[in-house]
Amino acid sequence: MSHSEIGLIGLGTMGSALALNIAEKGFDIVVFNRTTSITHAFAKSAGVLADRISPTDSLADFVAAIKVPRIVILMVPAGDPVDEQIAALAELIGPDDLIIDAGNGNFHDTNRRMRSIMSPFLGIGVSGGEEGARNGPAIMGGGPNAHWERAAHILTAISAKFGDIACADWMGEEGAGHFVKAAHNGIEYADMQLIAESYGLMRDGLGMDAAQIADVFLEWNKGPLKSYLVEISGKVASVVDEATNAPLLDVIVDAAGQKGTGRWTAIEAQHLAAPIPVIEAAVVARNLSARRDERAEMEKLFGTGPKAINPDDLPLAVMEQAMICGKILCYDQGFRMIRAASDQFDWNLQSPAIARVWREGCIIRSAMLDDMASAFTEDPQRSLMAAPFFSAQIAKTHDALRKVVATAAMHGIAVPAHAAALAYFDAMRTARGTANMIQGQRDFFGLHGFARLDDGTTGNHGPWAN
Structure with a gap:
């Protein structure tokens, strides 16, 4: 007898965590993985949740074990694997069964699938990493609203909560959910790059060690910069490597990985004629980070890069203010891009709802996002730069941003995201340009x-x- 309300295919890190989250919230779930041993190992490791999890050995058994009309979540790698899995399901499911792609899909693929798949289909962005998937992610839904409503009771139940408000919402039609998730990831790239540049200024310019830098980030996390990324940056900087007894940061290779969503954001921004220079600078910085051998050769050719900065010339409080300004300007760009996509694709994306979803569960969650949600609630079409709360913040901090960029430039320290934020600010406040x-x-x-x-x-x- 089919008894489970939902099924999930793909028991990788995110899929396994999400399945446990669903079971923990009181929903019976059927799971399937192409490698049968992984399916059964997962079920055995579920502990007290095992009674709510039904492992299956074949796709036919998986489909048969879900209540009709079925809800099936796909947690498989983006691209061709999603299409292949949908094709396999199409031979087994009914016309009313709902397929949900919860991976990091490209919204163009989601648009195409919406138009070609005969079954109901949703594309949802899920942010928060493994921890979020297990304990409560931010969820951004895209597709027909009626399809979202069918699964909303489950998706809101498993999502992160800001107070008692679920950080899960319907964004708009077609690939809107996956687009908003890509924009989130682009902002995430920029947020991380701004933090990394501040770390570099402290390490290479001010000569601070990792423990001292950790203390700075943890202190900044008590103020306007309070966020998940600043918090974990302090934690990362504080860790000592067991093998070498050196700070862990000092033994990590300085080449950043990426899965492509930040790059997608930069590409789409160009198509939309939506300037996002801080995000683009962060994508470029990741690409440059991979050129380690070439950078080492250039250092030999042109001399060592960073020069020491007198701490009196760049106080930590100034760096904090610069990051506040850069962060606001980055988010302003991200939300302007989202509005451009909303107009282009007729999605009616709602900035207040997006900011509310991002307040908890996702990687860019921060105290500032609650203020952004309030600003957009007052006027959804107004830019963050023009919102009274944030315009006052920018007015107080843009001189600090200029100080950081100028000091870094004079001491040979690359701060591309800070510099891009400053150039954006100066361009946007110049009525007569060039x-x-x-x-x-x-x-x-x-x-x-x-x-x-x-x-x-x-x-x-x-x-x-x-």
């Missing part, structure tokens, strides 16, 4: 025409057109 020169150049070599300031006419040409 693109008139670009328009003149374009007209000179291509007769592209230009608009005039004095009379507003367009399609004008310079004398070189004669």
Whole structure:
């Protein structure tokens, strides 16, 4: 007899954690993994939750064990594996059975699947890593709202909670959920890069050791920068490596990995003509980090990079203020990009709801996001830069951001995310920019025409057109 309300395919790290979360919240769940031994090992390790978990050895047994109409969550690698799994399920499930892709899918793939799959389909972004999947992630749903409502009682139950508010919500049609998750990950890249640059300034500029840096991050985590990423940065910096008795950070290779979602965000921003320079700088920094051998050669060629900074020239309080400013500007870019996508794809994405979902469970969760949710609730279309609370914060901190960027530049320390944030701020607050020169150049070599300031006419040409 089919008794389980939901099934899950894919018992990797995230899938296993999510399945346990579902069972712990009181839902009977059927699980299946292509490697049968993994399925049974998972079920045996479930402890007190084992009674709610039904392991199956075949896809047919898996489908048969779920109540009709079925809900099936896919936790398999993005791309072709998702399509292959959907194709295999299509031969076994009914027309009302709901398939949910909960992996890190590209929203273009999700859009395509929405249009081609005969069964009901959702694409949901799940953020929070293994810990979030097990204890409560942030969940961003995309697809028809009616399909979201079918699974919402489970998805909200397993999600993180901000007070008593579930950090799970329907974002919009088609691939909206996966797009919002990609934007989240792009912001995550930038957040991490801003922290890493502050670490570099303390280590290479101020000569601080890892333990001292840990104390700074943990202190910053008590103020406006309170967030999961600042908190764990302090914890990472405080760990001593057992093998060498040196700080663990000092033995970690300085080449950052990536799964591609930050890169997707940067690519989509270009398609949307949505400037996200802090996020793009973070993606570039990760790519550069992989070039370790080449960087070592360049150091030999041009001399050692960082020069010592007099602590009086760059107080830690100034660095904290700079990070506050950079973070606000980064989020401003991220939310502007989300609004651009909403307009482009007719998704009606709601900035207040997105900020509320991100307040807990996800990697970028922070105290600041609650203030952002409030700012967007007051005016969903207003940028964070223009919101009174955040404009006041920027006014107080942008000089610190300038100080950090200038000091870093004079001492040979790369701070691309900080610098991108400052350039964005300066560009956005300059009413009369320099693109008139670009328009003149374009007209000179291509007769592209230009608009005039004095009379507003367009399609004008310079004398070189004669």
